[in-house]
Amino acid sequence: MVSKISWHEVAQAVENIADQISKDGFEADYIIGITTGGIIPLGLLVKKIKIEKILTVSAKSYEKEKQGELDISYLPEANLKGMKVLLIDEIADTGQTLKQISQILIDKYDTGEIRTASLVVNKKNCNFLPNYFALLTDKWVVFPWDKEEFPKYFE
Numbered sequence: 001m002v003s004k005i006s007w008h009e010v011a012q013a014v015e016n017i018a019d020q021i022s023k024d025g026f027e028a029d030y031i032i033g034i035t036t037g038g039i040i041p042l043g044l045l046v047k048k049i050k051i052e053k054i055l056t057v058s059a060k061s062y063e064k065e066k067q068g069e070l071d072i073s074y075l076p077e078a079n080l081k082g083m084k085v086l087l088i089d090e091i092a093d094t095g096q097t098l099k100q101i102s103q104i105l106i107d108k109y110d111t112g113e114i115r116t117a118s119l120v121v122n123k124k125n126c127n128f129l130p131n132y133f134a135l136l137t138d139k140w141v142v143f144p145w146d147k148e149e150f151p152k153y154f155e
Contacts, residue, residue, distance in 0.1 A: 013134035018048035028086035037090035080109035095128025
């Protein structure tokens with residue numbers, strides 16, 4: 001089964017996550033988005049929590065609806081030693097992308113504290129729960145920016 005997430009639900013999820021971060025008192029030095037899916041949540045969340053230092057990591061592990069090995073094609077050149085980092089993606093299906101990239105940030109950059117966020121968590125598959133999330137599902141999720149929503153633009 002498929003669950004389609006609307007732009008309205010995305011906006012509400014970002015508000016929810018921003019509220020969680022505020023209540024938690026976490027003030028990140030950097031926010032890092034995992035592209036491609038996490039780029040839109042990154043942009044929306046940055047406006048809400050007002051972090052000026054923004055980075056991206058390019059990684060993917062899915063081909064269609066099948067997860068494979070994590071393929072990282074880009075890591076930023078930045079001094080993150082001792083920094084507080086918020087890592088965001090659109091979904092934590094198994095949570096392995098957030099988990100593995102968090103570990104890379106610790107190992108390669110010697111970051112201080114890392115917190116993770118995703119708009120959606122797959123409650124059936126996820127074994128690495130983000131610190132902050134808004135929606136739970138057990139279905140395959142299609143976001144408004146996915147090519148399934150705009151097929152004619154991806155031909």
